[in-house]
Amino acid sequence: MLFNSFHFLFFFLIVTSLYFTISHKWRWILLLASSCYFYMAFVPIYILILGITIVIDYFAGICIENAKGKQRKVFLIVSLIANISVLCIFKYFNFLNDNFSFLMHGFGLSNPIPYLSILLPIGLSFHTFQAMSYTIEVYRGNQKAEKHFGVYSLYVMFYPQLVAGPIERPQNLLHQFREKHNFEYFRIVEGLKLILWGFFKKLVVADRLALYVNAVYNNAEHHSGFSFFVATVFFAFQIYCDFSAYSDIAIGVAKVMGFHLMTNFNRPYFARNVAEFWKRWHISLSTWFKDYLYISLGGNKVSIPKWYFNLFLVFFISGLWHGANWTYIIWGALNGFYLIFANISSPAREKFNAFIGLNNIPVLSRCVQIIVTFMLICFAWIFFRANNVDDAFIIIKKISTLNGPLFIENPSKMIYCLVSIGLLFIIEYKREYYKGNVSFFNSKNWIIRNISYASLVIIILLFGVFDGGQFIYFQF
Amino acid sequence: MILDKLIFTLRKSNFWFFITKLCLFFLLVFILDFSIGNTLRYFYFKQESGLQYQATYAIEKTKEDLLIFGSSRACNHYMPTIFEEKLGLSSYNVGRYGSPVLYHLAVLKGVLKRYTPKIIILDLNLQEFEKIDDSYDVLSSLLPYYKTHPEMRSIILMRGKYERLKLLSNIYPFNSELLTIAIGNTEINKRRHDDVKGFIALRDNWKFPIKNYSFPQNYALDSKKINAYKTFINACKKQKIKLLIVCSPYLSKNRFKDSSIEIGKQIAKKENISFLDYSNYIPLINPNLYHDNPHLNVEGARMFSNLVADEVLKDR
Structure with a gap:
């Protein structure tokens, strides 16, 4: 079920109304049943896969807590292998097989392993990582094993964040299922406002830009370097608005029912370097990798070469997490390379900035840093968006010349794209740098505040793309 | 005072306070x-040129004897002035860029509600009946007519389950x-004069070698589109309109057979309607007559319109 559908709208209204009507002790059943329905609206049979991993992780958690010594580790490993195996089979099997075939072909041999004709379950990487964080936290002693099977299932399946995050930690979410949430006016209104912002970002910005980006990127041979440059910048905003919109709607929906989910985006394109970008982008995944992989590898408390290796490995795996395609792996590796290069070149860059006097003009220095970071991130997005590695290199080659005319199918649609980015920039800029100042949306005057939000609805009706597709991150 | 009391009472009940504010x-x-919305409606129908005006004209104002239906290939290939000269009948090209047969049927319904043209030419594309979701998105151009044209509603509602x-x-x-x-x-x-009686001229020539025109061979067929095509034919037959179905030429080296065209021919034959297939018409395979592979330029359009007009004359 897509958030940007009437199906979801009715579902949300019914579930939320029932949630506040029934007694607290039955609410977990309602939420679990509705989450199952939500998930089964995509491909019903895949709930079985989710069910199997839930059962394994539920018992693994209890066993880890009850066991002592090395046994604890054994149970953790069993749970991790089960989760990773599901990911490998459904997400990576055909990719690995494809690459194996390529290798075999190089030696003049044929690959005897058949391809699996399976669809990737929606949001598999998200709920697998959330399930893994539970057993790891129980192993580390930061979380008690959940004895209530229904509540544990709900932790993995809670519908607002089931298919595209934020990837929650058990310490933050599990206890909330036991707390009673009353009908609180201000909390509900805050949740609804977040949902509305989400729809604005998705329908007015992301899906509008997608029309241009898809037209250009899906015909790599036929478009000019200039068109690709514009399409890449548009894609940067498209993917941000698409994914952060999903997060906003998920957080908003949960908030209406009284649940607090973690922030997933913090205006990432205002980051002054790539490291800061990753502290602002997909925060729930970045912190997941930091907490469970980077620190486990030794983080930065090791020799410098090992530290760089750790950084590169984490981003390499992060790329692989996104999709079974070399484009995602290169995208991840490229981000890892950026961070390593930033560390190596830091003293030289400092000296250069001091030499040209950039440090004396903080505003200019900040602008340059933001723009350079944005361009680096955009460059990496080329691999993320391109249909394959060959296309990505064709696009980079074309962009390097910036030759040719700009593809404009319809001038008014291009104007909508630019206006939507402009609107987003103004809103984000104000939130980043002028937090306490006057705002129409947070005005103390009820009429101004409501007219502002009503105008947002009107903007969605006027400029929103209602025939747009699903959220990009669903495929992961 | 009373308002303050009411607000105070409502505030005490979170739920009713919320419902009241939500209603407001x-x-x-x-x-x-x-x-x-109504301001936009007013200005939409006040237009006197452009694509939207052409759609309004087609649906609400046409009174010509001969109408040409189809997508961009209809707009670019049929010159109403030539039909007027040769047949002595007033003509108008009601084609619209990117529109599927469902759109043509909706426009036909709008036209037939007002009057009965003498001749209708329907231009059919390769892959006309292919199952593509976008075909229903394109029907958005009919949304402004939903309120005032009940005859078109069933087609407009095909856009989606929640369209109503x-x-x-x-x-x-x-x-x-x-x-x-x-x-x-x-x-x-x-x-601006983009069109002459709905015909839009493409002025430049194809400057590249003639290639094989590539299109998928085994695609899924959309039964709704096939039904719309049948309904179009039946509506014309019922009103005793002379209908001519045409597949206009493509610039291509290869000779091809397309499922949609074959189905189109079969249905036309069954209904005793003339079907002219120029998709593989060799005399018109000349780069100087084309703008791109599927579209004739103005010279090509002139030649082709003469050709079709002669066929209509033969049939009269």
Whole structure:
């Protein structure tokens, strides 16, 4: 079920109304049943896969807590292998097989392993990582094993964040299922406002830009370097608005029912370097990798070469997490390379900035840093968006010349794209740098505040793309 | 005083306070939607040139004897002036870029509600009946006519399960059309002459070698589109309109057979309707007559229109 559908709208209204009507002790059943329905609206049979991993992780958690010594580790490993195996089979099997075939072909041999004709379950990487964080936290002693099977299932399946995050930690979410949430006016209104912002970002910005980006990127041979440059910048905003919109709607929906989910985006394109970008982008995944992989590898408390290796490995795996395609792996590796290069070149860059006097003009220095970071991130997005590695290199080659005319199918649609980015920039800029100042949306005057939000609805009706597709991150 | 008391009482009950505020918010949205939507409606129908005006003209104002239906290939291939000269019948090209057979049927319904043309030419494309979701998105150009044209509603509602609900909004039919409507009402637009009786001329020549025209061979067929095609034929037959179905030429080296065209021919044959297939017509395979692979330029359009007009004459 897509958030940007009437199906979801009715579902949300019914579930939320029932949630506040029934007694607290039955609410977990309602939420679990509705989450199952939500998930089964995509491909019903895949709930079985989710069910199997839930059962394994539920018992693994209890066993880890009850066991002592090395046994604890054994149970953790069993749970991790089960989760990773599901990911490998459904997400990576055909990719690995494809690459194996390529290798075999190089030696003049044929690959005897058949391809699996399976669809990737929606949001598999998200709920697998959330399930893994539970057993790891129980192993580390930061979380008690959940004895209530229904509540544990709900932790993995809670519908607002089931298919595209934020990837929650058990310490933050599990206890909330036991707390009673009353009908609180201000909390509900805050949740609804977040949902509305989400729809604005998705329908007015992301899906509008997608029309241009898809037209250009899906015909790599036929478009000019200039068109690709514009399409890449548009894609940067498209993917941000698409994914952060999903997060906003998920957080908003949960908030209406009284649940607090973690922030997933913090205006990432205002980051002054790539490291800061990753502290602002997909925060729930970045912190997941930091907490469970980077620190486990030794983080930065090791020799410098090992530290760089750790950084590169984490981003390499992060790329692989996104999709079974070399484009995602290169995208991840490229981000890892950026961070390593930033560390190596830091003293030289400092000296250069001091030499040209950039440090004396903080505003200019900040602008340059933001723009350079944005361009680096955009460059990496080329691999993320391109249909394959060959296309990505064709696009980079074309962009390097910036030759040719700009593809404009319809001038008014291009104007909508630019206006939507402009609107987003103004809103984000104000939130980043002028937090306490006057705002129409947070005005103390009820009429101004409501007219502002009503105008947002009107903007969605006027400029929103209602025939747009699903959220990009669903495929992961 | 009474209002203060009411607000105080409502505030005490979180739920009713929320419901009241929500209702007020929706009232505000309704007022804005109603006023902006109706303003857009007024200016949409006030246009005197451009694509939207052409659609309105086709549906609400045509009175010509001969009408040409189809997508961009109809707009670019059939010159009504040539049909007028040769047949002595007033003609108009009601084709629209990117439109599927469902759109043509909707326009035909709008036309037949007002009058009965003598001759109709329907231009069919390769892959006309292919199952593509986009074909239904394209029907958005008919949304402004939903309120005033009940005969078109069943086709407009094919856009989606919740279309009826979306159409409760007055703004929604004009979604993404604000700038086009604004430009359509300017003096500059009135001075532009993109079309001559609905015909849009493409002026440049194809400068590249002739290639094989590539298109998928085994594609899924859309039964709704096939039904719309049948309904189109039946509606013409019922009104005793002379119908001619044409597949206009493509610039291609290869000779091809397309499932949609074959189905189109079979249905036409069964209904005793003339079907002219120029998709593989060798005399017209000349780069100087084309703008790109599927579109003739103005020279090509002139030759082709003469050809079709002669066929109509033969048949009269």
